[in-house]
Amino acid sequence: AGASTQAAASDIDARIDELVVPAPAILESTKTAAEAVAFLVASESVAEITYIFVVDAGRLVGVVGMRDIVLAKPGQRLAEIMVGEPFAFKSGTDIDAAVRAALARHYPVYPVVDDEGRLLGSVRGWQLFERVVVEVSGQAGAQVGVSREEQVTTPILSAFRMRHPWLQVNLLTAFVAAFVVGMFEDTITQIVALAAFLPVLAGQSGNTGCQALAITLRGLTLGQLDEYPVGKLLRKEILLGALNGFVVGIVAGVAMWLYASMSGEANAVMLGVVILVAMLGACTGSGIFGVVVPLTLKRFGADPAMASSIFLTTFTDILGMGLMLFLASWVLL
Amino acid sequence: AGASTQAAASDIDARIDELVVPAPAILESTKTAAEAVAFLVASESVAEITYIFVVDAGRLVGVVGMRDIVLAKPGQRLAEIMVGEPFAFKSGTDIDAAVRAALARHYPVYPVVDDEGRLLGSVRGWQLFERVVVEVSGQAGAQVGVSREEQVTTPILSAFRMRHPWLQVNLLTAFVAAFVVGMFEDTITQIVALAAFLPVLAGQSGNTGCQALAITLRGLTLGQLDEYPVGKLLRKEILLGALNGFVVGIVAGVAMWLYASMSGEANAVMLGVVILVAMLGACTGSGIFGVVVPLTLKRFGADPAMASSIFLTTFTDILGMGLMLFLASWVLL
Known part of the structure; x- marks a missing residue:
């Protein structure tokens, strides 16, 4: 075989x-x-x-x-x-x-x-x-820009030609996230603890969104979304994102409170609350993106998996890090 | 059906x-x-x-x-x-x-x-x-902590119970990345442009690593790694990571140079070089992790896909952001 x-x-x-x-x-x-x-x-x-x-x-x-x-x-x-x-x-x-x-x-x-x-x-x-x-x-690879034609045995230059364009797309989307973070340079300079929590917000909202994305793609693959209403899936993933974001947000908020206290930041408690609210909002939004990204790709006639994770994490990076920095700027400065 | x-x-x-x-x-x-x-x-x-x-x-x-x-x-x-x-x-x-x-x-x-x-x-x-x-x-979902038992129709509370533990694991690994970034707080305070490039390094090395991970998992699924030597795959992914990291690093380095110049940072050129070298190193390492993570999971008798993306991005986050901040501290401060 x-x-x-x-x-x-x-x-x-x-x-x-x-x-x-x-x-x-x-x-x-x-x-x-x-x-x-x-x-x-x-x-x-x-x-x-x-x-x-x-x-x-x-x-x-x-x-x-x-x-x-x-x-x-x-x-x-x-x-x-x-x-x-x-x-x-x-x-x-x-x-x-x-x-x-x-x-x-x-x-x-x-x-x-x-x-x-x-x-x-x-x-x-x-x-x-x-x-x-x-x-x-080939679906998991397609999500991060690996062609379904590529396999273990594909020669290195063919693999490079197929993978690299998507990495450039990913870079472009990362620049958008960088631009959003850059808008809050002043906030970061004043509350540098926020810099350490950038990967926490990006990582959590990204992974929460990828979970919703995976279930949506699986539903498309197995033909379940022919019968299961999209609206119901969307509601479920929004609720799941909120639930996961809230529980994770409490842990992350407490961690920020401890970290900020030790770093001698003023308003350590409020910083913890900012993390909780940002995590709740970002993970809820991630649930939406996880359902909407593949269905939108499909609507436009594209492979619903192709580069879906790259598009998804663009949104979740901006939402997660942007929300944290925006809330911190608004509440604390 | x-x-x-x-x-x-x-x-x-x-x-x-x-x-x-x-x-x-x-x-x-x-x-x-x-x-x-x-x-x-x-x-x-x-x-x-x-x-x-x-x-x-x-x-x-x-x-x-x-x-x-x-x-x-x-x-x-x-x-x-x-x-x-x-x-x-x-x-x-x-x-x-x-x-x-x-x-x-x-x-x-x-x-x-x-x-x-x-x-x-x-x-x-x-x-x-x-x-x-x-x-x-179910493989793409397994990589981000979605049980292979979960589908579109799974009730919300069951989905929560199955997904949430992995999100807490992801949070824990994000804290490790946050700790690494936190070690360089002084560097970020002095060169705040680096904060904006945190998501760029994390995003690129993460996606490059996920590409290698996807191909390795596909090889395991289709039984190709029974014949194709792991050492050859590892060499290929290291080279691919280096190649992709170098080309992407040039674009990102130029972007940093422009951004730092506009922000009035001293050493804008050196900052660009730091980004290039960090990207090259991080993407090369990502190739290694993409092959090693699933094979290690398998070696320990676990599902090679399960939470593999969570483990992988832990390494790539730390490597990507850590390398950038370490090099910047070393070269510029």
Whole structure:
């Protein structure tokens, strides 16, 4: 499976055609069950035959399973015992779309036809499933700007070309956060304890947001958001963010109070309260961003995972650090 | 598939037994092919029959496919035409282990037996595959402390109970980063432009590290690290980190130079160089952490993804911000 998995992932936006192999059993619909048995007995690749594809002048008209042959009378024609108008993939179908169709069907083998319905060959169901695993396994990386095409074996320069642009995007967004922090230089100069708490606010709101983001993306991947209302998810993540932000904020607030007291800052208690309120606000907002970022990417036709963590942490960095510095400036200066 | 997917994910460390359904076709090995056909014709659930499980006094001794029946002579006994000593799951097998075994085999149906080899029932291959998808789709969340059991539909209080402990762990690690920044309070007071670049260093080294982490986890998931040497991956990620850190560091260094010049800082050029060197060092280290963190978790028997991003960003935060502040203190003060 190792080699085929690698091949599968190297061109994830490929067509179904590249997985097509010749169908090992194709018979005319006028043949009888007895003739089908004779065909199977004579076939060298009988172990690979799951279905007999039934054709009329090359056009796929039905599928006969081994069970159908067993149950048929010897003289019955395939046209009588076949499952007619069988599900088939059209040539040129996007692998992604094929994978989604296969997820709902679970057939061991799928016929592939051209636009006129002529049988081109077949595709094994597990190969489509393997694609799902390869694709879904790329989701965590996609969030931080790793292409779904990249794997352990990707050469270093290809990896650099694919990853680097997103790091530049991340840098640009970091500059926005830096600009926000820079606006409060005076506040930091006067209350330098705030500098030490910049990573605390950024880290907590970022991780809280990434949790909401992960659950939203998982819901999209497993198709649960087709049924579960987005509004309900949003409310849940807002509440969760507030709850997590409040409890974490109390611990962080107490830590700031202790730290500021030891550093000899005036207003150590108020600084602790600032941290609590900023954490509560930032984590609540993180819940919103975690739901909204991937759904917005999807709305615009993009991969909902792609760089989602980069966009998310831009918002959470600005919200977390900005809120702390704004509140401290407002309340204490 | 939606409902079964949800059920599947609600208890990911379950046993194979809960997927077992009664086998629809069980016949003694002394029966003939003709008797098997008669059985199939009489069976009400013939559409669900993929294999006939062949038993001797309840013990599974073989498997007969529909194709074997078609190819058999009517008088042949099942013992003659069956595939003997078939692959079967033992009752109590961990779902995870079963899923891995299924990935390599791709059978449509698997028999399940007890310790004495008695047939208990069967499990459909696609249900095991669905587990893989559900499990792998939980990986991005696991990295930030979301349990693989949690999904969109998980009640808010359960989600809180599962996510919150990791947020407290994240807070603890953020305090370590805060402590490191706090050690350089004097430096920040004298060169306040450094405060604005804290999120830039933390953000870039964190994202660079998360990229390496994602590829390492993907390699573990797809089984590629069984063949690809870890040392080679480590060298690649160190080089990639250095390359990305150098290019990003130049942009960030120029930005610092401009920013510090405008803010009227002395040594604006040297500050730019400090940012470049810190970024180079931090991103190189991030490459190491991205490979080492998940492999260390795995070495200690833990889920290599679980909270990996929380641990990683602890290291990258300390390295990125600490290196910048240390270099600035050393070179400029």
